[in-house]
Amino acid sequence: MDFKNSAFMYILGIAVGAFVIAQSVYFLVKAIRRSRELGITGTVIRRTITSSAVFAVLPSVSILLGLITLSSTLGLPLPWIRLSVLGAVTYELPAATVALNAIGESISMPVSNPAAFNTVAWVMTLGCITPLIIIPLFLKKILGGVHKLRKRDTHWGDLFLTALFLGMISAFLGMGISDGLLSILTLLTSAAIMGVCGVFVKVLKVRWLENFALPISMLGAMGLAILYAELLPAELLPAGLWG
Numbered sequence: 001m002d003f004k005n006s007a008f009m010y011i012l013g014i015a016v017g018a019f020v021i022a023q024s025v026y027f028l029v030k031a032i033r034r035s036r037e038l039g040i041t042g043t044v045i046r047r048t049i050t051s052s053a054v055f056a057v058l059p060s061v062s063i064l065l066g067l068i069t070l071s072s073t074l075g076l077p078l079p080w081i082r083l084s085v086l087g088a089v090t091y092e093l094p095a096a097t098v099a100l101n102a103i104g105e106s107i108s109m110p111v112s113n114p115a116a117f118n119t120v121a122w123v124m125t126l127g128c129i130t131p132l133i134i135i136p137l138f139l140k141k142i143l144g145g146v147h148k149l150r151k152r153d154t155h156w157g158d159l160f161l162t163a164l165f166l167g168m169i170s171a172f173l174g175m176g177i178s179d180g181l182l183s184i185l186t187l188l189t190s191a192a193i194m195g196v197c198g199v200f201v202k203v204l205k206v207r208w209l210e211n212f213a214l215p216i217s218m219l220g221a222m223g224l225a226i227l228y229a230e231l232l233p234a235e236l237l238p239a240g241l242w243g
Contacts, residue, residue, distance in 0.1 A: 062214040078117075078120075190218065190220070194213060197209055
């Protein structure tokens, strides 16, 4: 029996999905009622809902790609649950990768050990709870400290924020090159495609491309990764890549 795609897991996924949709509908109804109280016309309300839906759906293409990637390893229900609530591709995939590597498993292979699956589920869930604690309790104080630093010395304030950002990026880069040449080529390809999209958006003013840049870079890099894997010698590929 495939415990990753069991009926119980699907029931959990349906329950979580229903709750998220119900919450969204609730706030949508509340917002519409409030906008009518403020005298906003129906045309403006409909236009706002439509534009908001478009801007919400298009960037979620990258989330769908993350769901497909994780489902080959963890089954469909768990990534579906995680990415339906607080999860994001930039968190869930690295969290799952780190958890599996720590117990000697690989993100490129389907999980067959219930203990490994349980470990990944706990790491992905508990790690995502941290912001729910930090943001309401400490964010105001942290931002106050940053604002004070920038007022006292703009140069050091900007340098501090840049260092925080680069530290975060460095952590992802380390994971991106951990599997050798194939990972490095895929990472560079994704960055190059994103750079080209950036030129179209910033220089050529192709604004609609902004919402598609991330999924395009992911799909392009994934497609070329398959080509790289076919062209590279077997000794340069991660172990067990093709199962």
